Amino acid sequence: DAGITQSPRHKVTETGTPVTLRCHQTENHRYMYWYRQDPGHGLRLIHYSYGVKDTDKGEVSDGYSVSRSKTEDFLLTLESATSSQTSVYFCAISESRTPNMSPQHFGDGTRLSIL
Amino acid sequence: AQKVTQAQTEISVVEKEDVTLDCVYETRDTTYYLFWYKQPPSGELVFLIRRNSFDEQNEISGRYSWNFQKSTSSFNFTITASQVVDSAVYFCALSEASNSGNTPLVFGKGTRLSVIA
Numbered sequence: 001d002a003g004i005t006q007s008p009r010h011k012v013t014e015t016g017t018p019v020t021l022r023c024h025q026t027e028n029h030r031y032m033y034w035y036r037q038d039p040g041h042g043l044r045l046i047h048y049s050y051g052v053k054d055t056d057k058g059e060v061s062d063g064y065s066v067s068r069s070k071t072e073d074f075l076l077t078l079e080s081a082t083s084s085q086t087s088v089y090f091c092a093i094s095e096s097r098t099p100n101m102s103p104q105h106f107g108d109g110t111r112l113s114i115l
Numbered sequence: 116a117q118k119v120t121q122a123q124t125e126i127s128v129v130e131k132e133d134v135t136l137d138c139v140y141e142t143r144d145t146t147y148y149l150f151w152y153k154q155p156p157s158g159e160l161v162f163l164i165r166r167n168s169f170d171e172q173n174e175i176s177g178r179y180s181w182n183f184q185k186s187t188s189s190f191n192f193t194i195t196a197s198q199v200v201d202s203a204v205y206f207c208a209l210s211e212a213s214n215s216g217n218t219p220l221v222f223g224k225g226t227r228l229s230v231i232a
Contacts, residue, residue, distance in 0.1 A: 042206060042224040043160075090160065100210045101148045101167065104220060106160035 003027050006091050006107035014115055019078040021110050023091030025071075031094045032074040033058075033104065034066060036087040043090065049074055081114045088112070117142045119209050121223035128197055129231050136192040136226045138207030144168075146212035149183065149190045150220065154204040166190060197230045204228070 003026030013019055023032060033048040035058075045058030047066040055066050063085060067075045078085055089110045095102040118141040128134045140149065151163040164174065166183050174181045178195045194201050204227045208220040 040224060043220075043222040045220075088158070092160075100212050101165070103150060103162040103165050105162060106152075108159050 004091060004093055004105060004107040006089075006110050008110060009108065010111045012113045012115065013081055015082060016080050019081050019112065019114075021076040021089055021091075021112070023074045023076070023107060025074075025093050027093060027105075028071060029093040029095055030071070032068065033092040033094075034064075034074065034076045035090045035092065036060065036085075037090060037109075038087050046076065046089075083114050086112060086114045117144075117147075117209050117211055117221045119207050119221055119223035121205075121207055121226050123226045124224070125227045125229070127229045127231060130199060131196050133193060133195050134197050134228065134230075136194075136205050136207075136228065138190045138192065138223060140188050140190065140207070140209045142188075142209060142211055144211040148210045148212065150208040150210070151181065151190075151192050152206040152208065152222075154206065154225070156202070160206070163192075194228075197228075199230050199232050202228060202230045 005024045007022045030051055034046040035043040036046055037043050044060045046060055046064050047055055047058055049055045049068040052068055052071055055068055063078060065077045089112060091107040092104040094104045120139045123137055126134060147168045149166045153161045153163055164181055171183050171185060180193045182191045190207060204225045206225045207223045210220050
């Protein structure tokens with residue numbers, strides 16, 4: 001299994017509070033991604049990173065920010081959580097040289113509930 | 116823009132039946148990659164297969180087989196002699212090669228397969 005660890009695995013918080021999710025990899029892969037999974041929508045990309053300090057927006061980036069200060073860590077922050085951000089969040093990584101053709105490997109997910 | 120459609124939202128079969136999960140994709144690129152992922156009830160996402168657009172040869176892996184047809188833009192997944200352990204949500208995904216390398220996968224909405232003993 002790809003060495004990907006997401007923390008926390010579960011979190012319940014209140015509307016308006018900041019939340020940070022962490023993705024840690026031990027594979028030294030350049031590309032890292034954050035997705036959210038919601039019923040009826042499948043997986044949708046929030047943000048991704050193609051290197052340290054190099055990030056870009058995905059399909060559903062509003063309300064989220066990311067940071068990548070080290071190769072192994074990719075943080076997803078909800079500055080002021082809303083109930084619509086209740087979801088399961090997945091981190092993924094892919095190999096460096098050919099990200100489009102390489103399969104992405106996923107962490108176990110973080111279940112986030114915003115009350 | 117790339118798009119993946121999995122028209123079957125849920126499928127229920129009896130154990131040992133064969134089942135085919137449909138995946139239809141849209142892309143303007145001539146070079147692209149197709150993937151299938153499995154998400155069992157435990158929630159993790161497991162990579163099953165990758166196929167590139169230049170390789171239309173069907174693939175078989177045990178009870179699993181994949182039929183890639185460019186003429187119909189389809190990449191269907193068949194499970195032969197289904198088992199209860201095959202119960203999961205299955206996702207088809209597409210990646211275009213022409214993008215700068217920063218474009219991730221586009222997923223279909225998934226098909227939930229329930230295999231009943």
